[in-house]
Each structure stands twice: as structure tokens, then as C-alpha cells.
Amino acid sequence: MGKIVYPYIPNSVPEIKEQMLKELGIESVEEIYKEIPKRLRFKGKMNLPEPLLSEYELRRHVEELLANDKDCKKFLSFLGGGTWQHYVPEVCDTINTRDEFLTAYVGAAYADHGKYQAIFEFASMLGELLDFDVVSTPTYDWGMAAGFAVRMAARITGRNQVLIPKTVSPDRLLCIKNLCKPYIEVKLIDYDKDTGLMDLEDLKKNISDKTAAVYFENPSYLGFIESQGEEISKIAHDAGALLVVGVDPSSLGVLAPPSHYGADIACGDLQPLGIHMNAGGGLAGFISSRDEEEFVAEYPTQLWGITETTKEGEYGFGDVSFERTSYASRENAKDFLGTQTALWGITAGVYLALMGPKGMQELGEGIMQRVAYAQKKLNEIPGVKTPLFNSAHFKEFIVNFDDTGKTVAEINRKLLDFEIFGGKDLSKEFPELGNSALYCITEIHMKSDIDRLVDALKKILS
Amino acid sequence: MAKVKIRENYHQARWDEPIIYELSTPGERGILVPQPEREIREEAGDILSKLPENMLRKEKPNLPEISQKHVLAHYLHLSQETLGSNLNNDISQGTCTMKYNPRINEKLATLIHEVHPLQDESTIQGLLSIYYRFEHMLKEISGMDKFTFQPGGGSHAVYTAASIIRAYHESRGELEQRNEVITTIFSHPCDAATPSTAGFKIITLYPNEETGVPDVEALKEAVSERTAALFITNPEDTGIYNPIIDEFVKIVQEAGGLCFYDQANANGMLGIARAREAGFDMCHFNVHKTFGTPHGCSGPGTGALGVRSHLAKFLPVPTVEYDGEKYYLDYDRPESIGKVRGFFGVAPVILKAYCWTMMMGADGLREVAEISVLNNNYLQKKIEAIDGVETWYAEGRRRLEQVRYNWRKLYEETGVGTDDIMRRIGDYGIQHYWTSHHPWVVPEPFTLEPCETYSKADLDEYAAVLERIAEEARKDPDFVKASPHKCASHVIAKPEELNDPSKWALTWRAYLKKHKKEEPSLG
Numbered sequence: 001m002g003k004i005v006y007p008y009i010p011n012s013v014p015e016i017k018e019q020m021l022k023e024l025g026i027e028s029v030e031e032i033y034k035e036i037p038k039r040l041r042f043k044g045k046m047n048l049p050e051p052l053l054s055e056y057e058l059r060r061h062v063e064e065l066l067a068n069d070k071d072c073k074k075f076l077s078f079l080g081g082g083t084w085q086h087y088v089p090e091v092c093d094t095i096n097t098r099d100e101f102l103t104a105y106v107g108a109a110y111a112d113h114g115k116y117q118a119i120f121e122f123a124s125m126l127g128e129l130l131d132f133d134v135v136s137t138p139t140y141d142w143g144m145a146a147g148f149a150v151r152m153a154a155r156i157t158g159r160n161q162v163l164i165p166k167t168v169s170p171d172r173l174l175c176i177k178n179l180c181k182p183y184i185e186v187k188l189i190d191y192d193k194d195t196g197l198m199d200l201e202d203l204k205k206n207i208s209d210k211t212a213a214v215y216f217e218n219p220s221y222l223g224f225i226e227s228q229g230e231e232i233s234k235i236a237h238d239a240g241a242l243l244v245v246g247v248d249p250s251s252l253g254v255l256a257p258p259s260h261y262g263a264d265i266a267c268g269d270l271q272p273l274g275i276h277m278n279a280g281g282g283l284a285g286f287i288s289s290r291d292e293e294e295f296v297a298e299y300p301t302q303l304w305g306i307t308e309t310t311k312e313g314e315y316g317f318g319d320v321s322f323e324r325t326s327y328a329s330r331e332n333a334k335d336f337l338g339t340q341t342a343l344w345g346i347t348a349g350v351y352l353a354l355m356g357p358k359g360m361q362e363l364g365e366g367i368m369q370r371v372a373y374a375q376k377k378l379n380e381i382p383g384v385k386t387p388l389f390n391s392a393h394f395k396e397f398i399v400n401f402d403d404t405g406k407t408v409a410e411i412n413r414k415l416l417d418f419e420i421f422g423g424k425d426l427s428k429e430f431p432e433l434g435n436s437a438l439y440c441i442t443e444i445h446m447k448s449d450i451d452r453l454v455d456a457l458k459k460i461l462s
Numbered sequence: 463m464a465k466v467k468i469r470e471n472y473h474q475a476r477w478d479e480p481i482i483y484e485l486s487t488p489g490e491r492g493i494l495v496p497q498p499e500r501e502i503r504e505e506a507g508d509i510l511s512k513l514p515e516n517m518l519r520k521e522k523p524n525l526p527e528i529s530q531k532h533v534l535a536h537y538l539h540l541s542q543e544t545l546g547s548n549l550n551n552d553i554s555q556g557t558c559t560m561k562y563n564p565r566i567n568e569k570l571a572t573l574i575h576e577v578h579p580l581q582d583e584s585t586i587q588g589l590l591s592i593y594y595r596f597e598h599m600l601k602e603i604s605g606m607d608k609f610t611f612q613p614g615g616g617s618h619a620v621y622t623a624a625s626i627i628r629a630y631h632e633s634r635g636e637l638e639q640r641n642e643v644i645t646t647i648f649s650h651p652c653d654a655a656t657p658s659t660a661g662f663k664i665i666t667l668y669p670n671e672e673t674g675v676p677d678v679e680a681l682k683e684a685v686s687e688r689t690a691a692l693f694i695t696n697p698e699d700t701g702i703y704n705p706i707i708d709e710f711v712k713i714v715q716e717a718g719g720l721c722f723y724d725q726a727n728a729n730g731m732l733g734i735a736r737a738r739e740a741g742f743d744m745c746h747f748n749v750h751k752t753f754g755t756p757h758g759c760s761g762p763g764t765g766a767l768g769v770r771s772h773l774a775k776f777l778p779v780p781t782v783e784y785d786g787e788k789y790y791l792d793y794d795r796p797e798s799i800g801k802v803r804g805f806f807g808v809a810p811v812i813l814k815a816y817c818w819t820m821m822m823g824a825d826g827l828r829e830v831a832e833i834s835v836l837n838n839n840y841l842q843k844k845i846e847a848i849d850g851v852e853t854w855y856a857e858g859r860r861r862l863e864q865v866r867y868n869w870r871k872l873y874e875e876t877g878v879g880t881d882d883i884m885r886r887i888g889d890y891g892i893q894h895y896w897t898s899h900h901p902w903v904v905p906e907p908f909t910l911e912p913c914e915t916y917s918k919a920d921l922d923e924y925a926a927v928l929e930r931i932a933e934e935a936r937k938d939p940d941f942v943k944a945s946p947h948k949c950a951s952h953v954i955a956k957p958e959e960l961n962d963p964s965k966w967a968l969t970w971r972a973y974l975k976k977h978k979k980e981e982p983s984l985g
Contacts, residue, residue, distance in 0.1 A: 338617025
């Protein structure tokens with residue numbers, strides 16, 4: 001085989017390359033690379049696998065690598081715990097796979113007008129869901145969004161402590177803790193063992209004039225709904241602290257948004273809104289608040305606003321308060337920004353536009369109905385107890401197997417034989433909850449799916 | 463030979479597209495939601511009445527109500543008003559490494575759409591093997607010993623590096639003393655912003671006006687027992703390679719600091735020079751730049767962060783490991799900084815980058831590097847031939863994969879500046895170019911990066927268009943200043959409103975409150 005002409009490299013055609021070198025008056029590209037001293041050059045050829053030059057070979061290779069993997073379409077899944085299986089409307093994929101959106105980047109708002117409008121509309125619709133006037137451009141994920149929101153609260157209040165209930169997602173807590181270093185102390189607050197709700201006495205005991213924010217999640221990581229929002233908000237505000245609430249937006253067709261019970265900043269993840277789980281790659285965070293100057297001034301992300309152009313009646317878009325950002329002000333900026341998750345933001349916008357108010361309401365209500373049904377059926381299995389917490393739940397809930405004589409790990413391993421992914425094992429993260437798993441039910445679960453789980457568990461546990 | 467053509471008659475789609483709320487008609491539906499079966503509904507009863515009263519949403523959210531065709535059409539219109547790099551001659555976005563994003567990789571990434579990251583490891587061995595294989599490739603390409611793919615973008619990886627540096631000095635009891643990070647003004651803003659977020663003070667080195675890179679003396683002056691690390695790009699934004707980078711690294715390391723190499727854009731360096739030979743402790747690659755995955759209007763991407771073995775224990779959890787029989791996720795890393803993102807990163811981006819790299823191989827990656835620097839030098843010759851363009855610094859030295867040019871002369875002659883030309887280029891079907899990160903050290907800057915996926919005809923077209931606009935600036939400066947004329951939208955009338963809290967509007971509801979007297983009817 002002669003010299004390879006790579007399909008992605010037009011100027012790998014030898015004659016063209018020659019012509020360009022000639023134009024530059026040089027013999028080879030090495031004359032350009034003379035800029036790099038010999039001692040810094042990599043010697044020899046990189047030890048990499050033989051290339052798969054044709055698209056066909058590549059496709060075969062990747063399909064074969066993944067051939068034995070399973071997913072939540074092949075298997076019936078009850079996994080949640082940070083990313084959730086929802087139905088993704090076809091239109092969402094149609095839009096986010098278009099090369100126009102897929103391959104754009106930082107172009108200005110004239111040739112990329114549509115990108116700006118789509119992100120602005122996403123923020124507008126999410127703002128309605130949250131009942132807040134400011135929504136960030138999408139950020140990395142919920143954990144990072146929560147960490148950024150806490151840092152915003154610390155700057156706004158001039159304080160350096162955040163109080164978080166122990167029921168927070170352990171993974172998100174790791175993110176928040178790292179982002180809070182080295183200035184902000186993270187202190188954990190107890191929860192009521194019967195309901196899962198925040199222990200308000202412990203909160204009162206710990207809150208002080210050092211506290212910048214109280215942060216909790218609703219629905220919580222463990223699935224229950226924290227119903228003491230107003231009380232928590234009052235305790236926080238009375239102490240001069242802000243209330244930051246992490247929220248699953250798929251719940252907001254039926255649940256009150258955090259702004260209605262006193263949250264100053266909301267954050268969360270967009271993945272439930274029309275984005276595939278993508279093995280965890282579907283995460284996309286958001287931050288939202290009231291439209292007050294002292295809040296807007298502390299956002300780390302880009303904020304895109306609507307305005308008018310010189311053409312009568314035409315909308316234009318641009319960066320609001322750009323000087324805040326690290327693109328403008330480097331180390332003097334509010335934290336940092338960079339390439340985050342814009343495409344998922346556009347997708348979430350498409351999803352909300354398709355669903356409309358009624359769709360979001362039906363989504364939430366239908367999920368809660370399925371959860372109630374699943375809890376009832378699971379509870380009928382001897383030794384199985386659910387929900388563990390005496391509280392209302394949204395799409396996740398704890399199933400306890402203490403009285404079955406089997407560990408969650410054993411049960412989940414056996415469920416694989418039934419082509420079922422059982423709920424996430426909580427026994428390491430929350431040893432005090434015993435032998436428990438976090439089960440997730442969404443609108444994709446039909447009655448037959450829930451019944452299939454119950455039947456399999458009965459067989460495994462009998 | 464492909465024809466070189468200035469697209470005189472180009473016009474972008476301009477749909478005069480309403481805001482989505484203006485398309486709403488009460489009662490319309492875009493999609494129906496699967497309803498629970500009768501038995502479920504009966505069993506659950508009036509589920510909402512069981513919610514604590516204060517947690518029930520009182521009014522439906524004010525979302526638009528639109529039929530599916532109209533939602534689709536709206537977003538198709540918006541997409542046509544967006545100039546993705548696969549559509550155009552996107553040499554424009556210098557520092558961003560805009561190259562072709564192969565369609566096949568998009569197709570293959572759909573294979574993991576419905577994978578949950580907490581699935582039993584036995585059911586995702588193929589996916590984990592892709593992580594492991596791609597990590598091996600990056601280890602070879604960089605000379606680093608271990609990678610994490612958890613960060614979701616370049617700045618995110620640099621932030622992760624800053625977190626690791628903090629943990630390293632903390633583990634040695636030196637964090638309080640070592641609170642300064644040194645960077646350069648032509649390194650990406652995140653090289654200053656992310657260590658600052660992590661708690662470090664920043665010292666910024668400026669270039670020597672002749673060589674274009676900081677003097678070694680300036681570095682020596684900045685380095686002390688307070689130095690935690692050096693964060694640096696090479697070549698910097700100017701395209702100039704610092705030939706004594708190893709000396710820089712040595713000076714910092716001898717003072718007890720670590721050295722992080724920002725290789726967000728490594729396009730000209732693949733198989734040519736590596737972080738290891740220059741002595742760096744860590745480096746990162748933006749796989750959505752160098753490794754051919756799409757930018758998605760700004761993410762999701764991945765910042766692949768590599769470290770030498772002495773820093774591996776600080777990497778975020780989990781890492782992907784192989785025990786000789788199976789792949790697994792290792793969470794048992796007590797000195798880890800914790801996490802910077804949920805689960806194990808943006809898996810489809812890793813899958814696509816693996817595909818891209820597998821298609822290239824060692825020779826192909828080398829070809830990518832060589833053609834990208836050849837393209838750049840060829841384009842530079844053409845661009846510098848345009849009257850009004852200058853390239854500052856390092857006269858006679860060759861640039862590698864990109865060049866920071868400037869229009870200072872043209873601006874002084876005509877009053878037409880780089881922002882004007884940036885807008886005007888969109889009228890020829892070419893994405894607005896990237897001027898420069900802030901602050902503009904070079905006046906009236908623009909930065910071009912002709913990656914390997916552009917043809918000679920593309921390069922010729924690009925130069926011809928800029929030459930044309932320079933002529934226009936001389937003939938009719940006001941016309942260029944009023945541009946764009948043929949893009950999806952026009953220049954903003956009152957840019958100052960975007961910085962005015964009483965005028966800015968980040969959502970439609972805020973816009974209605976601040977700018978419209980009455981709520982428009984939804985009917």
C-alpha cells in the first residue's frame with residue numbers, strides 16, 4: 001500500500017503537500033519543527049494499536065467491543081441515584097444530532113444566532129419551571145452546580161460555612177467539598193431516621209453567623225420529599241444565611257419549586273429532560289436565582305440575555321455582565337468557566353417545549369402513581385420493607401432487605417439472571433440504613449415491568 | 463484542483479424566528495406522556511392529595527404549548543441560524559481546534575445511549591475497555607503515567623489539576639507556604655482562573671517583546687519557596703513555541719513546585735513532542751479539540767488529565783482499572799481529591815475520541831500534526847501578504863499550529879477594527895473568527911487555526927476573503943462597521959443594556975417584565 005490519503009486530511013494528497021511546501025520554500029515539514037529543540041522531540045514512532053483505516057473496520061471493531069455489554073433497554077432497570085432513565089422524545093435527538101448545533105462552538109451571535117436563541121429559550125423555560133428570572137447557561141453537572149452555588153452564597157454573604165443534611169448524594173458531596181476548598185467549611189446536619197427529613201434541631205444548633213448557606217436536595221438523593229422547606233428557609237434567613245436547593249426538574253410539574261419555599265438559589269441536573277443517560281455522560285448542571293444584581297454578579301457561568309438589533313423588530317442576544325467571567329477577567333473572575341454542556345441545555349429546551357405544562361404535570365403525577373404501586377407490590381414480598389422513610393416520595397425510594405437474609409449485592413447479582421438491574425446498593429454509603437437499595441421508577445416503567453421485578457424478587461427471596 | 467471561490471452570493475438562513483413563547487397556543491401538545499395503566503391508577507388513588515400541601519405546585523408551569531411539527535420547525539430554523547464547524551470553513555476559531563467531527567463516531571456513540579453508569583461492571587466490560595484502551599493511547603501520546611477522563615471540559619481538567627496540586631502540597635505539609643501559581647498571559651484564562659478558584663494567588667508572566675515568550679529571568683524572579691506550580695501552554699496562543707520550556711520546568715521543580723502543561727490544543731504536537739520529555743508533572747488534552755469530538759455549542763466535552771506516577775494517588779475517583787481478567791472501577795483511593803463530576807465522565811465523548819484515534823494510528827496522528835502546521839504556515843504566508851495585517855513577536859521564527867495576527871495598521875488607516883472584520887467575515891459563509899482571549903495584549907487581534915481537515919482551497923478561500931474585507935475597509939469603512947449584512951441577525955443596537963441590571967433580561971419572563979408594558983396574549 002502506497003502513501004495513505006486520509007479521508008479527514010485533504011492535504012495528505014502528496015502532490016498538494018508538495019505544492020504547499022514549495023510555496024513556503026521548504027523541503028519538508030521538519031523545517032517548521034526545527035522550532036522545537038531536538039532534546040524535546042519525541043524520538044521514534046508512538047506505540048499505538050494498528051489503525052483501522054476504513055470506516056467499516058472501525059465500525060466492526062467498536063460494535064464487537066460493545067457486543068456483550070448490556071443497557072437499560074436490553075435489561076429492565078431500576079437504577080437512579082444521579083442519572084435516571086426517562087423517555088427521550090425523538091425530536092430531542094433529531095435536534096441535538098444536527099451538525100449545526102453539534103459542531104458549533106464560540107461563534108458570535110450573528111452567524112450563531114440560533115445557538116444563542118436556543119440557549120436563551122432553554123433558560124426561559126427552565127426559569128418558568130423554577131419560577132426564577134435568572135438561569136445560567138448549562139454547567140458541568142448537579143454536583144458542580146451545587147458547589148458553584150455555595151461559593152456564590154459565600155461571596156454574597158461574606159461567610160464561609162455551608163450546612164448540608166447527611167442525606168445528600170455522597171458523590172455530589174465529594175464535588176461540593178472539593179469546590180469549597182480551601183475557604184468554605186462543609187458541615188453535615190443530622191436527619192430524622194423515621195422520615196428522612198432534616199433534623200431542624202440539629203440545624204438550629206449548628207447555624208451561626210459563620211453560615212453562608214444551607215443546602216439540601218428536593219427530592220432528596222434518597223427519594224423522599226423534604227417538606228420542611230419553609231421552616232429551613234426561615235432558620236437560614238433568620239441567621240443571615242442563604243438557602244440553596246438542588247432540585248430534579250422532572251419533579252416540577254407537580255412539586256412546588258424551591259423558590260416557593262424560600263430558596264435564594266436553585267441548582268440541579270438537566271439530564272432527566274430529554275437527554276439519554278449516556279453512561280453518566282448525559283449530566284448537565286444549572287444554577288438559577290432571582291434577578292437581583294448582587295446575585296447575578298456572582299454567577300461563574302456565561303449568562304446570555306435578549307436584546308434588540310439595529311434591524312427593527314429583530315431579537316439579538318449577547319453576554320450579560322461578561323466582566324464577571326474568567327474569559328474576561330482571568331484570576332479576578334467569579335470562579336471559572338469553560339466548555340460545559342451547552343448541547344444538553346438546547347436539548348432540555350426542546351424537551352420542555354414538547355412537554356408543555358400539561359406534559360410536565362402528567363409526567364410527575366404518573367411517576368408518583370407508579371412509585372405508589374411499586375411500593376405496595378414490593379412491600380407484599382416477605383422480608384421486604386419499603387419505603388423505609390415515612391415520607392412522600394417522588395421517583396426514588398429505599399427498599400430494605402434486612403429481613404430477607406440476603407444482601408443487596410447478592411440480590412442484585414441474582415436479578416441479573418432475570419435481566420433486571422436492581423436498585424443502587426446503599427449499604428456502603430448509608431450503613432445506618434441497613435441492607436437497603438435505592439430503587440428508581442419513572443414514566444418508562446409499565447405495570448408489567450414492575451410486576452416482573454416483584455416476581456423475580458419473590459423467586460430470589462423464597 | 464478544487465475551485466477557490468469567495469461566496470459572493472451567500473446568505474445565511476434568516477427566519478425572523480419568534481421566541482418560542484410567541485408560538486404558543488393554549489391546549490396544543492408537542493408530545494403525549496405514557497399514562498400508567500388502570501390498575502396502577504386505581505392502586506395509587508389521588509396521589510397528589512397525599513403530598514404535603516406546601517409541596518404541591520399550585521399552578522401549572524408557564525411552558526409554551528406547541529404542536530410537535532411546530533416545535534420541530536422552530537428548532538430546525540434555529541439550527542439553520544447556527545454555523546456549525548462541519549458546515550463551514552471554520553479556520554476562524556483559533557485556539558479552539560475546529561476540525562471535522564466524523565459522522566460515524568456519532569453513530570457509534572448511540573450504542574451507549576441507554577447505559578446507566580451504575581450497571582453491574584460485568585455488563586459494561588466493553589465500555590470500560592474503551593476507557594482503558596484510550597487511556598493507554600493518551601499515555602503514549604503524552605508520556606504521562608495515568609489519566610482521568612472525569613472532567614467535562616478543558617477548564618474543568620485544569621481545575622482538577624489545581625485541586626491535585628493543592629492535595630499534593632497539603633500531603634507534604636507545605637500548602638500554607640506554597641500558595642502561588644505562576645502562569646503566562648498567553649496561556650488560556652483558565653490557567654489563571656482555576657488555580658485561583660482552588661485558593662492560589664496568581665503571578666502572570668508577560669512576553670518579551672521580541673521573542674514573544676517570557677524571559678527565563680522573569681520566571682526566576684517569580685519563583686520562590688511560595689511557588690506551588692507553573693501552569694503554562696506551549697506553543698502559547700501566539701503559536702510560538704518556547705524552546706526552553708524544559709528549563710522553565712526545571713526551575714520551578716527545583717524550587718519545589720509542580721508543572722502543569724495545558725495541552726488543550728495539542729494538534730501540532732502529536733508524535734512530535736510530549737509533556738514527558740519537557741519534564742512536566744501533568745498535562746491535559748481537550749478531546750473535543752485535538753481528538754476530533756464535536757464541541758456541541760460548548761460542551762459536553764472532556765478534559766483528559768494525565769499525571770506522572772507520583773500524583774496518581776490524588777486523581778478523582780473512580781479510576782478505570784484492569785486486573786488481567788476484567789475491567790473495574792476503583793473507588794478505593796484514600797488520597798483522592800474526591801470527585802469533580804458525577805460517575806466517570808462523559809462516556810460518549812471518550813468513545814468518539816477512541817474511534818477517532820483508532821482510525822488515525824501513530825502515522826495518522828503524525829500526519830495530523832504535520833499537515834496542521836503546514837496548513838498554518840501556508841495560510842500565514844497568504845494572510846501576511848494582506849496589506850494591513852501584522853504578526854507580532856519572534857520575527858523570522860515559524861509558528862506551529864496557529865497564529866495570532868493583528869489589524870493594528872488597518873485600524874489606524876481606516877478605523878475598521880478587528881471586531882468589525884470579525885462580524886463581516888460571517889457575510890461570506892465563514893464563522894466569525896476568534897479575536898483573542900482577554901486582555902488583548904496584541905491590539906486588534908485575530909487568531910486563526912487551520913487544522914488538518916481544511917484543504918488548500920479552503921486556505922486560499924479564507925485568505926481571499928480577508929483580503930477582500932481589507933479592501934472593503936478602505937473603500938467603505940462604514941459598510942464593514944455596520945456588518946454583518948447577510949447573517950442570521952444584525953449587530954446589537956444597545957450593547958450597554960447587557961450590563962444594565964434594569965435592562966438585562968436572561969429569560970423571556972424577565973424581558974416581558976422589563977421591556978414590554980403588557981403581557982402578550984398567549985392566544
